[in-house]
Amino acid sequence: MKLLSLSTLAVAVAPTWAANIGLASQEFFVPMPEELAFDRTFQQISSSATAPIHTLVSVTISTNGTIVYWDHWEDGFENPLNPAMQSTTEVWGDGNATNGCAPKAGKTCTDENDRLLAGQAIILQNDVDIPRNLNGSVLYDGGDNIKTTFPVAITRGAYAQKPGSLLAGATEVYDKGYGWGKEFLSPVGTDANLPTDAFGYVAMYCQAGEDSTTLAFNGNQSATLNKGETFVFEYVHVGDELSASNPIQVHLVTGDRGSKYEMRWFTLLPRGLYSRSFVAPVGNTKGGVELVLFNPSNESSVDVTYQWLDSGLRKSTTVTVSSMTNSLSTVIPTGSGAFIDSDGGDIVVLAVVDTVDTGDLYDWGFPVMPRDSLTPQVLVGLGFGCTNNECSDDKGVRSVVWVTSVEDADLYIDLDNDGTVDETRSILALTSNMVSDSNDNDMSGAFIFATETGSGKYGAPVNIAAAWGQNPDYSFANDAFALDLGTVIVPFPSLKVSKHAELANDINGDGLFGPGDTVAYTIRVINQSARNLAKESFTIVDPVLDQMTYVSGSTRYTCSANATSFSVSDNKNDTAFPLDAEGLASKCTLHGKGGMHTISFQAVVVSESQVTNTTLTNRGVMRSNLGEDLPFEVSVPLVMPTEAPTPGPTAYPVDSQSIVPTSGLVTASPTPFPIDTSPSAYVSLVPTIPPACMPRKTLKLSSTKTEKNLERY
Numbered sequence: 001m002k003l004l005s006l007s008t009l010a011v012a013v014a015p016t017w018a019a020n021i022g023l024a025s026q027e028f029f030v031p032m033p034e035e036l037a038f039d040r041t042f043q044q045i046s047s048s049a050t051a052p053i054h055t056l057v058s059v060t061i062s063t064n065g066t067i068v069y070w071d072h073w074e075d076g077f078e079n080p081l082n083p084a085m086q087s088t089t090e091v092w093g094d095g096n097a098t099n100g101c102a103p104k105a106g107k108t109c110t111d112e113n114d115r116l117l118a119g120q121a122i123i124l125q126n127d128v129d130i131p132r133n134l135n136g137s138v139l140y141d142g143g144d145n146i147k148t149t150f151p152v153a154i155t156r157g158a159y160a161q162k163p164g165s166l167l168a169g170a171t172e173v174y175d176k177g178y179g180w181g182k183e184f185l186s187p188v189g190t191d192a193n194l195p196t197d198a199f200g201y202v203a204m205y206c207q208a209g210e211d212s213t214t215l216a217f218n219g220n221q222s223a224t225l226n227k228g229e230t231f232v233f234e235y236v237h238v239g240d241e242l243s244a245s246n247p248i249q250v251h252l253v254t255g256d257r258g259s260k261y262e263m264r265w266f267t268l269l270p271r272g273l274y275s276r277s278f279v280a281p282v283g284n285t286k287g288g289v290e291l292v293l294f295n296p297s298n299e300s301s302v303d304v305t306y307q308w309l310d311s312g313l314r315k316s317t318t319v320t321v322s323s324m325t326n327s328l329s330t331v332i333p334t335g336s337g338a339f340i341d342s343d344g345g346d347i348v349v350l351a352v353v354d355t356v357d358t359g360d361l362y363d364w365g366f367p368v369m370p371r372d373s374l375t376p377q378v379l380v381g382l383g384f385g386c387t388n389n390e391c392s393d394d395k396g397v398r399s400v401v402w403v404t405s406v407e408d409a410d411l412y413i414d415l416d417n418d419g420t421v422d423e424t425r426s427i428l429a430l431t432s433n434m435v436s437d438s439n440d441n442d443m444s445g446a447f448i449f450a451t452e453t454g455s456g457k458y459g460a461p462v463n464i465a466a467a468w469g470q471n472p473d474y475s476f477a478n479d480a481f482a483l484d485l486g487t488v489i490v491p492f493p494s495l496k497v498s499k500h501a502e503l504a505n506d507i508n509g510d511g512l513f514g515p516g517d518t519v520a521y522t523i524r525v526i527n528q529s530a531r532n533l534a535k536e537s538f539t540i541v542d543p544v545l546d547q548m549t550y551v552s553g554s555t556r557y558t559c560s561a562n563a564t565s566f567s568v569s570d571n572k573n574d575t576a577f578p579l580d581a582e583g584l585a586s587k588c589t590l591h592g593k594g595g596m597h598t599i600s601f602q603a604v605v606v607s608e609s610q611v612t613n614t615t616l617t618n619r620g621v622m623r624s625n626l627g628e629d630l631p632f633e634v635s636v637p638l639v640m641p642t643e644a645p646t647p648g649p650t651a652y653p654v655d656s657q658s659i660v661p662t663s664g665l666v667t668a669s670p671t672p673f674p675i676d677t678s679p680s681a682y683v684s685l686v687p688t689i690p691p692a693c694m695p696r697k698t699l700k701l702s703s704t705k706t707e708k709n710l711e712r713y
Contacts, residue, residue, distance in 0.1 A: 009704075011362030024069065024147035024148060025148065025496065025498045025524065025526070026148045026151055026152065026177065027145070027175055028146040028173050028174075028176070028199065029143070029144070029145055029146075029173075029209060029228055029249065030057055030140075030142050030143060030146070030154075030173065030209055031156055031173060031205060031249060032142050032156060032158065032171070032237070032265075033141070033142035033531055034158065035128075035131060035132050036230060036232060036352070037053065037142070037169075037205075037253075038130045039130070040234065041203060041253050041255070042167065042263075043094040043637050044201050044257055045201065045255040045257065045259060045260065045261070046163060046258075046259070046384075047258065047262040048163070048260070049160040049163065049167065050160060050161050050162040051129060051130035051161060052127040052130060052160075052161055052482065053127070053128045053130050053159070053443050054128075054158065054159055054160070054161065055125070055126050055128050055141050055156075055158045056125050056128075056155075056156070056382065057122060057124045057140050057144075057154070057155070058122065058125065058155045058156075058444060059121075059122070059148075059152050059154050060119075060121045060153045060154075060379055060380065060381050060445040061116045061118055061120040061121075061122070061150075062115070062118055062150060062152060062153070062417070062443055062447075062528060062594065063593070063594030064118050064594060065116070065561060065594070066093055066148075066149055066152065067091065067104065067149040068092040068093055068116065068122075068147075068148050068149075069092075069146065069147040069148070070089065070100075070144060070145075070146055071089050071146070072085075072088045072089065072138050072139075072140075072144055072146040073143035073490050074088065074137070074138050074463065075087075075138075077227055077228060078145075078639075085099070087496070088138050092116060092122075094114065095111050095113055095114050096114060097109045097111045097113070101113055101522040102116060102122050103122065116209065118417045118418065118419075118593065118594065119414075119416040119417035119447070120445060120654065121383075121445035121566065123444065124140035124227045126140055126584065127161075130393060138439075142230070143228045143229075143230070144228075145227075149245040149527060150594060151492070151493075151496055151525065153172075153380065153490060153492070154173040154175075154381055155170060155173065155381035155382035155487055156170065156171055156173050157174055163261065164387075164480065165482065165483050165484060165485075166219075166479075166482070167261050167263055167484065168263075168484045169253065169264065169713060170265060170364075170483075170485040170486065170487050171251055171267050172366075172381060172488055172489070172490050173267075173381075174249060174419070174490065176209055176247065179249060179267065179269060179490075180209065180247035180248060180249050180270070181248070181270020181272055181273070182243060182244050182246075182247055182270050183243050184204070184242045184243075184250045184270055184271065185240070185241055185242075185243070185271065185296050186202065186238060186241075186268075187252075187292055187294030187348045187350055188236075188238060188252070188269075188292055188350065189202050189236050189237035189240065190235055191237045192238045194352070194359070195355070196354070196355055196356075196358060197256040197257075197259065197262070197359070198254060198256060198261065198358070198359055198361025198363075199254050200254040200257045201234075201253075201254060202234075202235070202236040202237075202252065202254050202487075203234045203235075203236060203253045203254075204233045204236055204240075204242060204250055204253075205231075205250065205252075205253060206225075206231045206233070206244070206248050207225075207228070207230045207231075207249050207250075207615075208225035208228065208229050208230075208244070208246065209227060209246065209247060209248065209249070210227055210247075212245075213226070213246040214245040215231060215243070215246055216242070216244075216245050217240070218241045220242070225248075231631060238324065239324035239325075243351070250267075250268040250270075250698045251266065251267055252265070252266040252267075252268050253265050254266070254365075256359065257360075259358070259360055261361075263366055263484075264363060264365035265485070265487075266350055268367065268368050268487075269298070269348070273373070274296060274601065275346055275347070275370030275372055275373075276341060277339075277340065277341045277342070278349045278368045278369065278370055278371065279337065279339060279370040279406060280332065280338040280349065280465065281337045281402045281465040281466055281467050282332070282337070282351055282353065282366075282432060282467050282469070283308065283332035283333050283335060283338065283432045284333075284471070284472050285331060286356075286472040287353045287355075287362045287471075288353075288354060288355040289332045289355070290328050290331055290352050290355045291328070291332065291338060291340065291349055291350070291352070292328060292351075293306075293328070293329065293340070293347060293349055294321070294325075294326040294347060294350075295322065295323060295325060295326070296324070296345075296346060296347070297324070297345050297346075300323060300345065300348060301320050301323055302320045302343060303318055303319070303320050303321075303342070303346055304318065304321055304341070305317070305318040305340075305346070306319075306329050306338050307338065307339040307340075307430065308330070308332050308333065309335065309336035309430055310333060310336070310637070314430065317329070317330065325342065331355070334432075335432055337402075337432045337465070338430075339371075339406075339430060340368065343480070349368035350365060350366070350367055350368060351365055351366050351368050353362045353378065353469065353470070353472070353486070361472070361475065361484075362475050362482075362484065363469050363484055364470055364484060365486070366467050366486060366487055367488055368488070369465055369490075369587045371406065371463075373519065374464065374631065375447055375463060375464075375491040375493050376450055376462055376463055376464065376494065376548060377448065377461075377464075377487045377492050377493050377494070377529060377531065378403075378449075378466045378490070379417070379445075379446075379447055379489075379492045379692045380401060380447075380448070380489055381444065381487070382444055383399075383401060383444040383445070383446060383468050384399060384441075384442055384444065385398065385399055385436060385439075385441030385443070385480055386441060386481040386482065386483065387482065388400070388479065389440075389441060389442050390481065391654075391660070392481070393481060396441070397441045397471075398471060398474045398479065398481055398482040398483065399444050399468065399471065399482075400434040400436045400474075400487065401430075401434070401435040401436070401448070401467070401489070402466060402468070403427070403448060403464055403465070404432055404464065404466075405427055405429055405431075405450050405462050405463070406429060406433065406462065406464070407427050407429045407452075407462055408426075408429050408462075409426075409450040409451060410424060410425070410427075410446065410448070410450065410451050410453055410455070410459075411425055411426075411433065411450050411464075412424055412448065412451070412457060413425070413448050413684050414446065414447040414449075415439070415443070415446050416446070417445055417446060417447035423435075425656055438518040449461070449464075449530050450463075450617045454569050454597045456532065457531075458530065458531040458532075466489035467486060467489055468489055469487065470482055470484060470486055479584065492528060493528060494528055494529040495525065495526065495527060495528065495529075495622070495630060496525070496526045496579075497523065497526075497540075497630045498632060499521060499523050499524075499618065500520070500522045500524075500634060501519055501521055501522075501616075501634045501636050502519070503518070503520070504518040504519060504520035504521075504602055505517060505518035510639075510641075512636050512637075512638060513605065513640060514640065515605050515608040515610075515611055515638075515641070516605060516607060516608075517605050517607060517614070518551065518604050518605075519548070519602065519603055519619060519636075520601075520603055521602070521603065521634070522600045523600070524596055525589065525596065525597045525622060526594065526595070526596050526598070527596075528592075528593075528594065529592050529593075530592050530593060532589050532591050532594050532595070533586070533592075533595075533624070534589055535567055535586055535587065536585040536586055537624060537625045538585070538590070538622055538624035539583040539623045539624075540579055540584050541579060541580070541582070541584075541620055541621050541623065542577075542579035542580060542583070542618070542620035543579075543580050543581075545577065546613070546616060546617050547610070547613065548603035548605055548606065548611065548616070549606065549639070549705035550575070550577040551601070551602040551604060553567070553570060554600075554602040555568040555570070555578045555579070555584075556568060556599070556600050556601070557584075557597070557599055558598040558599075558600075559587065559597060560595065560597075561596050565598070566587075568584065568587075568599075578601075583623070608640060608641065611640070614638045615636070615637060615638060616636050616638045617634075617635040617637065618633060619631065619632070619633040620632055
């Protein structure tokens, strides 16, 4: 693990934002703004909680040469049509120190140092005053926007100065290509509590990724958010429904009001990602790990069977879960994971650690991942073994990584993600296997993958489920070295495909996509697995050029990031475009651990009289011998000459994202880079409060529901 940690801001200067961001493959928003979390959650659990909030955001790098773009909310987000980048926005890893470097204690920001390597864990820590002091204060905190050129893992955590890390929360952060959605249901609520009162407090934190996003709660009350803003629904009941006009991310925060210590954070998956089969990697008898089994059907009950190991023997229990209710499993014992399967309908599963006694000693939880979303490898985000990673007593780490495989497997552990396997284990299906780093107590940035038993490092892959969090067997009451938090480790797909568009010839110089313009498309395929993919192991199919004509002879192929591209011959059949019909097979080996192929081509937009849709959409799919079909698309606004505003920059790129580990997943396709012309994050940089962030509102949401407090920052 290569640890980078600092709490101060590296200031950027002003190159062109649009030119820099063109090939971003992921986009994130840091959830849980501190002022909102302190007021509406920490003080609800412990009235004696005091500020500041100690906030953590970790970014772990998967691939050498990654570039990270960090756009702070305090001065408003970047405008893609603005030729100059704001002074607070940072670009890490591009070899240009003038626009910032990833913070690293003891190292000067220079062009030479401005490089990101696989295995780096950039741990950003700030103490955030409450109320927030905005007099020039720019921090790494909730509400910030992050874009990356290669896939990364991001974790977000926080705890108050008092009572410290004994009342802490953390959550995995999904990029906008997976985990965001428009429809969500709450699987728990204050009306269906645990014996420890773990759900005495339930709130849904909803964050928008686009301007003018409207929310509806239980169908009868709406609110409008702009990009990066967060809205909170409190006193949530089981089955409460949230819908949005654009994709949002939702985090569920639960706790025991007045308990002082008991709190858990969960990321909610949208309806489109519900499933009938799940794998939970954590079992612990002392901590009383239990599963919440929620039936989202409005019509019928479902029978849910969960399996676990008892002294090495597989056992199972079947429970009937009524419509729009939840059920609890028995305790999943130490050394065992759990397989959960529904007999007929989709379900949602949460794991709750510490359901015994008062439930506030080792309290954390995580969303259990659907089996069809699992991958053969994971990249660990935040992986501290102790508070601030300081395990300075003689008891060692308190928090570990937990791994369960879907079948017997060999597990390979690369602690620094440097390509060298540090440990290999043979593990049995359904067992829960704990992993830690005895060298520095920190699993941040580790890369873990599995293959069939005896098949070797490059053998047939085996899917795994993983989580990071506190181990009850290693912790005790009033343990200041223990972090009472944990997260699921997000599945890390073997392959990622993305598509981008930019103007190649802007005939009227307005900087906008319009009739007659030439558009340059770029498709990137990234191999994130440990093994190489042979020539012709995948095919890119791009069947329809919407409202466009292909430029003959413009298709080019590049076999690695630093290689020279070569021309691809046009088709000899009905059309000249090499990517339509049967598609274009890969032209060379795609190397593992971040190898990338690039396919580019150009097309001309039809004349104004032929335009039928003011959105220019281009869709395709990558088919591979791994059995995965990965769809991708890019959409850009098509502006008629009579609609064109004052001339802007000559071009701006737009990207689309697609992370689809298996065919069972649904890709969210956000509108690329919505234009934001005002400081619209959850609070403004200026001392006065803008109308969009006026004081909280308490609204009656439904005559059949308890009154709920709604807050937006």
